Amino acid sequence: MSSHREAPEISKDPVADNTDVYAFLSPDDSSTVTLIANFIPLEGPDGGPNFYEFGDDVVYDIHVDNDGDGDADITYRFRFNIELRNPNTFLYNTGPITSLNSPNFNRRQFYSVSMVNDYGRETFLAKNLACPPCNIGPRSTPNYETLAAQAIHTLPSGERVFAGQRLEGFYVDLGAVFDLADLRPFQELHLIHTGAAVPGVDSTKNVNVHTIAIQVPKHLLTKNHVQPKNAQDPHAVLGVYASAGRRRARITLSNGRTEEYGPWEQVSRLGNPLINEALIPMGQKDRWNSLPPSADHQFLQYVQHPELAKLLPVLYPGVFPNLAAYSKARADLVAILLTGLPWGVIPNFQNYTGPKQADMLRLNIQVAPAQNPSMFGILGGDLAGFPNGRRVFDDVFTIELRAIAGATLPLVDNTFTADAAASAVTDIQNPDLTARYLPHFPYLGTPKSGFEVPAA
Amino acid sequence: MLKLTRRMLIKQTSIGVGTVGVLAAALTTKTRFENSSNTKAKAAEESGLATGEGLVVYVTDSATGTLTLLRGERATTITDAALVQHLLALK
Numbered sequence: 300m301s302s303h304r305e306a307p308e309i310s311k312d313p314v315a316d317n318t319d320v321y322a323f324l325s326p327d328d329s330s331t332v333t334l335i336a337n338f339i340p341l342e343g344p345d346g347g348p349n350f351y352e353f354g355d356d357v358v359y360d361i362h363v364d365n366d367g368d369g370d371a372d373i374t375y376r377f378r379f380n381i382e383l384r385n386p387n388t389f390l391y392n393t394g395p396i397t398s399l400n401s402p403n404f405n406r407r408q409f410y411s412v413s414m415v416n417d418y419g420r421e422t423f424l425a426k427n428l429a430c431p432p433c434n435i436g437p438r439s440t441p442n443y444e445t446l447a448a449q450a451i452h453t454l455p456s457g458e459r460v461f462a463g464q465r466l467e468g469f470y471v472d473l474g475a476v477f478d479l480a481d482l483r484p485f486q487e488l489h490l491i492h493t494g495a496a497v498p499g500v501d502s503t504k505n506v507n508v509h510t511i512a513i514q515v516p517k518h519l520l521t522k523n524h525v526q527p528k529n530a531q532d533p534h535a536v537l538g539v540y541a542s543a544g545r546r547r548a549r550i551t552l553s554n555g556r557t558e559e560y561g562p563w564e565q566v567s568r569l570g571n572p573l574i575n576e577a578l579i580p581m582g583q584k585d586r587w588n589s590l591p592p593s594a595d596h597q598f599l600q601y602v603q604h605p606e607l608a609k610l611l612p613v614l615y616p617g618v619f620p621n622l623a624a625y626s627k628a629r630a631d632l633v634a635i636l637l638t639g640l641p642w643g644v645i646p647n648f649q650n651y652t653g654p655k656q657a658d659m660l661r662l663n664i665q666v667a668p669a670q671n672p673s674m675f676g677i678l679g680g681d682l683a684g685f686p687n688g689r690r691v692f693d694d695v696f697t698i699e700l701r702a703i704a705g706a707t708l709p710l711v712d713n714t715f716t717a718d719a720a721a722s723a724v725t726d727i728q729n730p731d732l733t734a735r736y737l738p739h740f741p742y743l744g745t746p747k748s749g750f751e752v753p754a755a
Numbered sequence: 756m757l758k759l760t761r762r763m764l765i766k767q768t769s770i771g772v773g774t775v776g777v778l779a780a781a782l783t784t785k786t787r788f789e790n791s792s793n794t795k796a797k798a799a800e801e802s803g804l805a806t807g808e809g810l811v812v813y814v815t816d817s818a819t820g821t822l823t824l825l826r827g828e829r830a831t832t833i834t835d836a837a838l839v840q841h842l843l844a845l846k
Binding site: 546547548550558560561562563 | 809810811813825826827828829830
């Protein structure tokens with residue numbers, strides 16, 4: 300998946316598992332940047348009676364690097380706490396929840412937002428902001444979207460925030476992809492034949508996640524708050540990643556409670572989708588999650604020579620002959636994932652942050668939102684889409700799969716001709732994204748309710 | 756700076772904790788301070804800890820006598836080979 304359960308240790312710790320990160324110029328207010336970090340993968344909508352919530356013992360960060368060194372210059376930090384109205388019932392809600400302060404809303408979650416600067420100084424921007432409940436069903440959470448809208452808060456410092464359940468925005472055919480890369484449209488050419496090709500399955504269309512979204516005026520994120528002159532201006536590019544941390548020691552007490560001690564240690568990290576998932580080998584994944592992007596040079600070989608690029612020609616004999624014959628380091632992937640694309644590689648575009656190799660989304664905030672966006676982003680001729688940041692609807696799985704298959708290699712190596720299959724390979728052909736997203740903040744769609752989606 | 760003397764560390768870690776490697780020394784757990792509120796308050800005051808506040812000490816390298824103290828959101832590393840040997844010898 301994008302980064303759901305992508306490493307052995309974090310797969311056992313869902314509330315700290317950062318599943319997706321998005322960074323894009325807000326399409327309905329291009330003076331702002333929207334940053335989103337999702338956590339808690341594959342929430343079954345009917346997962347009660349203890350419905351999903353953020354971890355009170357986890358610190359959630361969204362980081363912005365505005366000087367290209369791969370370290371955070373601005374961090375928005377989110378801390379959560381639970382308030383239980385009535386500990387003498389097993390019910391999440393004791394009646395319909397029609398407002399965030401409804402007396403029927405038994406287990407409420409609140410959070411604080413702070414900003415940490417590059418010297419580590421933390422300033423609280425707001426406290427006691429309410430989260431919405433999970434979407435349970437029409438009796439418990441009627442008019443859910445109205446209820447959730449009450450949980451969009453405007454901070455005194457100018458940002459808007461939302462933290463709560465949303466519909467999963469990332470779409471992928473999990474079952475096929477994990478079954479030795481059963482890919483379309485040539486799955487019948489797979490090394491292991493399983494019969495006629497069948498349509499792809501959108502495995503995540505009925506699951507939810509927990510979203511932290513913040514919409515920030517652009518000038519609050521640029522170095523020294525400068526206004527970039529144009530898309531070529533180095534100040535126009537922001538590096539974005541997210542992380543989650545836990546205290547170093549956790550003591551399980553005999554009374555059923557726990558205590559935490561010591562500094563916060565990073566247990567999850569995410570910039571570009573699918574990096575730790577599909578490029579970093581199993582034995583390195585947990586360590587990768589603990590490191591900042593500025594330490595990514597040590598993982599360079601896995602980007603330069605991705606295992607998946609070697610597997611594709613093996614799994615699909617004869618389909619990727621040019622890719623199979625290519626043995627040089629993949630400069631295209633290094634540029635896309637670790638440094639950004641310098642000006643001129645693609646006409647009228649750059650998202651280059653300098654030579655420092657660091658896995659981050661890189662958003663050029665001087666590229667206006669597209670009027671007719673392509674889900675294939677820059678591969679589809681849409682400079683406002685991935686890998687220029689990442690929008691909620693970008694088909695990042697297909698984009699990265701095609702890049703790894705060689706579709707982007709001619710950008711940096713004119714001796715290479717991409718295989719025809721490189722620009723066709725995908726998992727779901729023509730996914731139905733109707734009603735998957737919102738046209739406004741927080742952009743990810745209304746979560747499915749348990750009543751609506753009973754267990755399969 | 757932690758106001759934690761070696762004597763206090765021994766006092767806090769040598770009671771009711773039989774394992775070596777990870778030592779949880781919360782004053783609210785079963786320690787000899789539990790029987791005397793005056794002693795408990797005095798011990799807390801001496802250590803610089805608020806009454807009821809916990810402290811975790813763990814031996815990170817017994818060969819070099821390195822310990823790490825976790826208190827609040829801070830971590831402090833100290834080296835005291837004699838103390839580590841003392842802890843290792845505890846039954």
